[in-house]
Amino acid sequence: MGKLHHVIIGASAAGLAAVEAIRRVDKDCPITVVSKEPLPLYSRVGLTHFISREVGYDGMRMRDEGYFDRMKVRGVMGVAALAVDPVAHRVRLSDGESLDYDNLLVASGSHAVMPPIPGTDLQGIYPCITNIDAKQIDAAIPGTKEAVVIGAGLIGIQVVDAFARRGLKTTVIEQMPHVMPAMADAVSAAIAEEALRKAGVTVRCGVRATELLSKDGYVTGVKVESGEVCPCQLLVMAAGVAPNLDFLSGTGVSMNRGLVVDAYQRTSLDGIYAAGDVAETVDMFSGERVVNAIWPEALNQGRIAGLNMAGVATPYEGSMAMNVTSVLQTPVVSLGAWNSQPGDRYEIREVRDDRRRIYRKLAFDGEQLVGAMLVGGFEDAGILHNMIRTRTTFTVKPDHLAPTTVRWGTVLRAIHKAGRV
Numbered sequence: 001m002g003k004l005h006h007v008i009i010g011a012s013a014a015g016l017a018a019v020e021a022i023r024r025v026d027k028d029c030p031i032t033v034v035s036k037e038p039l040p041l042y043s044r045v046g047l048t049h050f051i052s053r054e055v056g057y058d059g060m061r062m063r064d065e066g067y068f069d070r071m072k073v074r075g076v077m078g079v080a081a082l083a084v085d086p087v088a089h090r091v092r093l094s095d096g097e098s099l100d101y102d103n104l105l106v107a108s109g110s111h112a113v114m115p116p117i118p119g120t121d122l123q124g125i126y127p128c129i130t131n132i133d134a135k136q137i138d139a140a141i142p143g144t145k146e147a148v149v150i151g152a153g154l155i156g157i158q159v160v161d162a163f164a165r166r167g168l169k170t171t172v173i174e175q176m177p178h179v180m181p182a183m184a185d186a187v188s189a190a191i192a193e194e195a196l197r198k199a200g201v202t203v204r205c206g207v208r209a210t211e212l213l214s215k216d217g218y219v220t221g222v223k224v225e226s227g228e229v230c231p232c233q234l235l236v237m238a239a240g241v242a243p244n245l246d247f248l249s250g251t252g253v254s255m256n257r258g259l260v261v262d263a264y265q266r267t268s269l270d271g272i273y274a275a276g277d278v279a280e281t282v283d284m285f286s287g288e289r290v291v292n293a294i295w296p297e298a299l300n301q302g303r304i305a306g307l308n309m310a311g312v313a314t315p316y317e318g319s320m321a322m323n324v325t326s327v328l329q330t331p332v333v334s335l336g337a338w339n340s341q342p343g344d345r346y347e348i349r350e351v352r353d354d355r356r357r358i359y360r361k362l363a364f365d366g367e368q369l370v371g372a373m374l375v376g377g378f379e380d381a382g383i384l385h386n387m388i389r390t391r392t393t394f395t396v397k398p399d400h401l402a403p404t405t406v407r408w409g410t411v412l413r414a415i416h417k418a419g420r421v
């Protein structure tokens with residue numbers, strides 16, 4: 001029997017992690033990667049660092065020019081997958097070619113969702129999802145006096161941070177009661193909002209944008225529910241993302257908020273896998289089905305999908321929330337079951353030092369750390385992350401981890417004494 005042909009749709013975190021996992025197992029099976037975007041291979045996480053001028057255009061690259069050749073991969077770049085025939089195992093592409101696959105990985109990521117308000121097609125309005133969006137936003141900044149960002153989630157808050165660093169007068173509008181609603185609790189968000197306000201950003205939470213105003217086809221402002229207008233010449237829409245799945249319509253694949261996958265990243269269709277922002281997996285703590293649209297998840301799921309496609313049966317232990325961002329030099333980190341509240345299923349330990357702008361909330365299931373919310377200090381975020389992910393091998397007394405400055409020597413001695421490592 002000949003070697004299996006793996007086709008991967010999407011050349012970003014999940015798609016490339018799959019390529020690398022397959023190659024670890026099989027050095028020369030045919031792999032074709034199809035991407036709607038042309039070269040270079042870049043990281044979305046770098047977009048706002050480019051807008052803020054912390055890195056140049058090349059600083060967003062995540063693999064060099066020779067990557068596909070070295071990995072013995074056929075890269076079909078600047079070409080979209082249009083349709084999938086799951087019976088014939090064939091993908092139809094926008095350049096007229098059709099590709100037969102043995103295994104197909106859907107790693108097509110997500111796109112910006114436009115809120116349902118009139119005027120989203122005006123000039124001066126951009127999503128911030130691709131390197132082209134970032135270039136356009138960067139080019140628009142010099143002609144901009146005032147900017148508005150709609151949405152203060154992970155992407156929106158990073159755009160706001162970049163605008164503040166570029167000295168732009170910026171307003172952020174968030175319909176939820178506080179910024180970063182999916183990755184920070186109210187206490188942490190309040191600290192981040194204070195940092196934004198100190199830097200001159202106008203933060204409008206619990207407010208809905210209702211209309212976009214314009215002159216000669218260009219955006220001039222955002223009207224909010226109260227009738228008040230936030231003037232702007234540049235508007236970034238960061239009101240959420242949704243998975244890119246249009247090319248799978250009519251296939252009958254099981255979809256919910258994303259493509260439903262099992263522990264092996266397999267969809268409901270034979271030979272079709274999914275990973276990253278498109279995939280709906282299971283949260284390792286709550287057991288709920290989730291689309292966890294973050295870079296580390298895309299890497300993990302891509303790697304698991306690749307191993308399984310290459311014939312090495314590898315289950316995924318489940319998805320884990322892991323958000324790390326910096327709001328104008330104030331680090332905000334949320335891990336695992338970070339959103340637990342006192343009185344919930346887990347024991348909560350909180351420490352707050354308002355003077356030093358430090359907040360630390362840890363959630364324990366008995367002696368196992370299951371979640372962390374950190375603001376200000378995040379030096380031990382990596383260790384805490386490992387403790388949460390490998391919860392079956394690390395146990396520790398809650399008191400040891402709770403202070404703002406953890407004495408790791410004491411913690412390790414206590415673990416050793418208990419014979420746990």
Ligand SMILES: Cc1cc2nc3c(=O)[nH]c(=O)nc-3n(C[C@H](O)[C@H](O)[C@H](O)COP(=O)(O)OP(=O)(O)OC[C@H]3O[C@@H](n4cnc5c(N)ncnc54)[C@H](O)[C@@H]3O)c2cc1C
Pocket residue numbers: 009010011012013014015034035036037044045046047048079080081082107108109110128129130154155158244247275276277278293294295296298322323324325
């Ligand atoms: C501005 C910004 C900042 C971010 N910051 C962070 C951060 O700090 N931390 C973090 O964890 N996450 C962050 N994220 C989220 C993170 O980038 C995503 O979770 C991650 O990129 C998902 O990887 P993916 O491989 O699943 O999909 P994507 O990176 O979205 O890549 C999918 C690729 O598939 C292509 N594609 C789509 N449809 C087709 C088709 N029909 N045919 C061919 N190709 C197709 C797309 O064009 C794209 O190139 C950020 C995202 C953005 C936009």
